[in-house]
Amino acid sequence: MNILNPTALLALPLIAAAPASAALVIERTLASPGGALVFTLERDDTSQALSHSVTYSGRPVVTHGALGIQIDKADIVGDEGTIERVVEKSSSTEWTNPFGERSTVPDNYREETLTISHAGQGSFGVKLQVRAYDEGVALRYLIEGSGTVMAEKTSFPLPETTQVWVSGSTQAPISKAPIAKMSSSVGPVLAELSPDLFAAFGEAALADASVTKFTRSETSTINASIGGRMEFQGSFTSAWRYVRVAQSPGAMLEGNHFMLNLCEPSQVADTSWIRPGKVLRDITLTTEGGRACVDFAAAHKLEYVLFDAGWYGKETSRASDASKSGPDPERSPGPLDVESVIAYGKTKGVGVILYVNQVALTPQLDKIAPLYQSWGVAGIKFGYVTAGSQAATRWLNQAVKKCADHHLLVDIHDDFRPTGMSRTYPNLMTQEGIRGDEESPSNATVLNSVFVRGLAGPADQTNCYFAPRVTKMGSHASQLAKSVCIFSPWQFLFWYDRPAASPPLPGAKGFNPANLEEVPELTFFERLPTTWDETRVLDGYPGSHATIARRKGKVWFLAGLNGATARTFDVPLEFLDPATSYKAEIFVDDPAVTTTTKVRIDTQPADHTTQLKLSVAPSNGFAVILTP
Structure with a gap:
């Protein structure tokens, strides 16, 4: 047996019997700071194949999962070989997060970076980096060289009796099924191994890679499946693949700062201008309606008003110019002067957010970011973003950074799931990637989102309060509850509602607006924070x-x-x-x-x-x- 870190084992109880294969030896054992969660790296002494296992208090969670990524057409690296070098690191610190679900975030882990050597990896330098927290373990690949990542082999074999919660796309319903019936799913995937043992699988710190989906092979093995090729020059760092473990769904959700800890600290030096808050959407796309929204927001302690799709013309038309007011005639007859509403909002302490569809965002961001800053715009809601490929990931991260450079907050809508990058760019207030109230979900559907989608981070639920669909979805008290149960530093509370002073919208496309009313429970929203200690x-x-x-x-x-x-x-x-x-x-x-x-x-x-x-x-x- 080749144990390179005996001190790591001295503090551990005996966690398992000898491997089923006499040729399987333990290369490394890494325990979380509390000792309950243990990652084991194994090597088949005959084939040199590497595998990994995860246990929790001695109970198996992942058993002999595969490792490795395929580079170019033939080379698979990180899947086999011996460990030549180990670099150990540990952390027992905390950091302050004024924009999250807890203001003080513990960051306690043990880490090992393992240099893997095998003749089949050619000239590539290959390292496997593993971190063990009490909330979960994570691994990623560090590659030196140049090439194209074609596929990934990382897998997580689970017990055959496991039940999973999965969704085929970011805004699809989340459903529970036996793992044997699991199809392709976006992350996170929540798994119930037994009534007192739950696991979750996903990715974190997606900065320069394509999005990962999770598929099933054999009866009960979850596989990390990359969404597209990834080219690299000189070096490549994959996103983290993680296994969260907890004894209940509630404990799993409460530990969701785990993903933030896997990301780089804030790259925004001065965050004093970042202001979370509650949002009212103007659905009239008129100057009169915008001013009425500002008045209502100021009277009811809402921080923002949003001008949504259509304020600068038809959102899907390349002819529409996001640097000029001019509403889509299918949505509003106008008139609309956005700059005057922004100026009016400033007199009452209410900021204005502007929606920009990807059609205009891609060619115009470098122009509109400084322009919006000069107008005094508070932030941009990115609409119908392109997500999935490595290029799309790079673009989105750079777009959020550019917005930070111009003191613009960001909400990313549609096909996007967070991976913790709001720690690195805290101006990324929230994102959709959830089956929100625009889809009229039942409370049962929302409760799936709370415990599964909530593991990934903030979610723009597009709450509505007075619209008729509330009684179809649940109740008004449950709408109040959603604003606490679903975390988002920007809480959109009145999605289909309009102040009585707003102009009517006869025949406006896509809306069935209801009037905002003065009911006693509005005091709840007035006093509601959107970030927490x-x-x-x-x-x-x-x-x-x-x-x-x-x-x-x-x-x-x-x-x-x-x-x-x-x-x-x-x-x-x-x-x-x-x-x-x-x-x-x-x-x-x-x-x-x-x-x-x-x-x-x-x-x-x-x-x-x-x-x-x-x-x-x-x-x-x-x-x-x-x-x-």
Whole structure:
């Protein structure tokens, strides 16, 4: 047995019996700081093939997964050979994240970078880098040389009884299935190995590579499948492939800072101009409507107004110029003077966000970024982005950086899933890549998004509150709950709603607007933060229910979202400061309430010994503000 790091093994319990094959030897064993999660690199002494396994508290998670990537037409590297050199590293630090779900992020891991040597890899230098956190393990390939990555062999064999949550595309519904029936899925993929053992698979720090999908081979092996060829000159660093492990879906979600830790620290030196907040979309695309939105936003403590698709002409036309106001006549008769609305918003502390479709964004970004900065635009919503290829990844990352250079915040919409890069470019506020309220999802569908899509990072759910579709999706109290359960530094709260002072839109394409109303529960949105100091996932299961608490300063926001079955939520408030008494304001659905939204607000005292007991109907929810 060739053990190059015996000190790493001294702290470990015996975790498994000898390998099934007498020729299989352990090259490396790397444990997480807490010791429960263990990555093992194995080598077949006969074929030289390398494989990897992951265990959690001695229980198998991944068993003998393949390694390696194919370069050019024939060369496969990193799949076999011996370990010639090991560079060890560890971290026991924390960093501050003013734009996330927790303001202080622990960054504790053990890392090894392994130089692999084999005659078949030719002139390429090959390293496998592995990190072990208590929340998961990650690996990536470091290649020296020049060539084209054609395919990847990395795989994750799982128990045959595993159940997985998968989605075929970024905005498709997420569904649960036996792993034997899994087809191609975007990440993350959530897996239930047993009632008390869950795993998730995905990629992080996608900076110069094509997007990875996850496919199945044999009965129960998940494979990392790259979305296109990747050319490199001099060196290549793959995105991280990770295996998250936790004992419950809630614990998995609560540890989702894992992906941020795999990314480079902020490249934006001065972040003082970055302002999260709540957003109201103007759907009239008129100056009058924009000013009405600014007035409503200022009165109800919303930070932003968005001019969406159509403000500069037909979004899919190459003739449309994103440097000039001029609405698409199919969407609005106008008139629209965006610059005057921006100036008006500044007088009331309300910023303006502008949508730009990829059709205009690609040729015009270098022109409009400084122009929008001169106008005082707060940010850009990228529409219908091109994603998937290495070139598209490079372009998107550079586009976000260019926006940062001009103090523009960013929301990336449509076919895009985050991989943690908002740590590197914190002006990337949020992104879609979720089946949001534009698709009228049921609460059960949203609960799949909470526990699966939520593992990847912020999600622009495009919440709507007064639109008729709310009763089709769930309830108004569950809409309040969504704004807590689904994290996004930009919370779009009123997607299909318009202030009463806005002009009518007879026959406008694609809209069935509802008027914004003055209902008592709007105080919840007025007081809602969009970034947090602390997050606790108290309970939940995909598709079924969720209870999540988030703290900003000394105030807690608690929310429960219910699926298709009536449920009594028993919520102990043990997370509260034991030395403090609180006022609990509880927002629940009640058909007897006379407002159109049917939300009742109850008030009661609370402390850390209180247990809230709330009976919640199917597809309903609740929200609570706990104030000292």
